[in-house]
Amino acid sequence: GESVGLHLPTLSVQEGDNSIINCAYSNSASDYFIWYKQESGKGPQFIIDIRSNMDKRQGQRVTVLLNKTVKHLSLQIAATQPGDSAVYFCADSGGYSTLTFGKGTMLLVSP
Amino acid sequence: DAEITQSPRHKITETGRQVTLACHQTWNHNNMFWYRQDLGHGLRLIHYSYGVHDTNKGEVSDGYSVSRSNTEDLPLTLESAASSQTSVYFCASSEGTGGEKLFFGSGTQLSVL
Numbered sequence: 001g002e003s004v005g006l007h008l009p010t011l012s013v014q015e016g017d018n019s020i021i022n023c024a025y026s027n028s029a030s031d032y033f034i035w036y037k038q039e040s041g042k043g044p045q046f047i048i049d050i051r052s053n054m055d056k057r058q059g060q061r062v063t064v065l066l067n068k069t070v071k072h073l074s075l076q077i078a079a080t081q082p083g084d085s086a087v088y089f090c091a092d093s094g095g096y097s098t099l100t101f102g103k104g105t106m107l108l109v110s111p
Numbered sequence: 112d113a114e115i116t117q118s119p120r121h122k123i124t125e126t127g128r129q130v131t132l133a134c135h136q137t138w139n140h141n142n143m144f145w146y147r148q149d150l151g152h153g154l155r156l157i158h159y160s161y162g163v164h165d166t167n168k169g170e171v172s173d174g175y176s177v178s179r180s181n182t183e184d185l186p187l188t189l190e191s192a193a194s195s196q197t198s199v200y201f202c203a204s205s206e207g208t209g210g211e212k213l214f215f216g217s218g219t220q221l222s223v224l
Contacts, residue, residue, distance in 0.1 A: 034212060098144070101153045
């Protein structure tokens with residue numbers, strides 16, 4: 001979820017494809033990770049979270065993968081739909097610290 | 112259903128004016144947070160509170176203040192609005208302590224002219 005200047009990284013996919021959105025985090029002490037979806041004009045909505053004692057967690061059409069060795073988090077969306085078009089944020093925290101958010105990735109799904 | 116509401120949804124003000132953004136949650140959460148969102152910066156933490164009468168500074172707290180007199184509300188005040196504070200502001204709440212799932216409001220678009 002790194003951004004370059006004022007432009008968000010963008011992932012464009014076709015409806016029905018699987019999408020993979022990646023995120024790098026920097027704090028090696030982070031033990032909680034979370035993904036949010038934000039549609040235009042709305043607040044971020046929770047998608048899925050994972051703790052550091054796991055490396056994979058599945059939800060409905062979504063899977064989060066955690067690689068602590070390289071400090072990398074990914075969100076996989078199966079059978080992507082036009083309604084999945086949004087900005088996706090990862091965030092992490094360690095211990096009692098507050099969440100630190102990535103800058104987001106825009107997912108565009110074309111029919 | 113429990114929810115978190117922000118008001119107003121849109122606000123235009125002038126440089127130097129004091130502005131207060133409201134946040135009200137019915138989750139009965141102890142923790143409440145204020146973020147601002149700007150293109151290229153993502154969500155940045157302004158202030159947060161872990162309970163009544165508790166407030167803490169976040170990453171970008173200069174020019175902002177909060178007070179927590181009850182569980183449900185955490186108003187955000189801009190003491191003397193500046194054009195650099197033009198942004199979208201999000202309030203959030205969570206049940207636990209520290210890094211936990213946050214529930215966000217719908218945001219307030221603030222323009223300082």
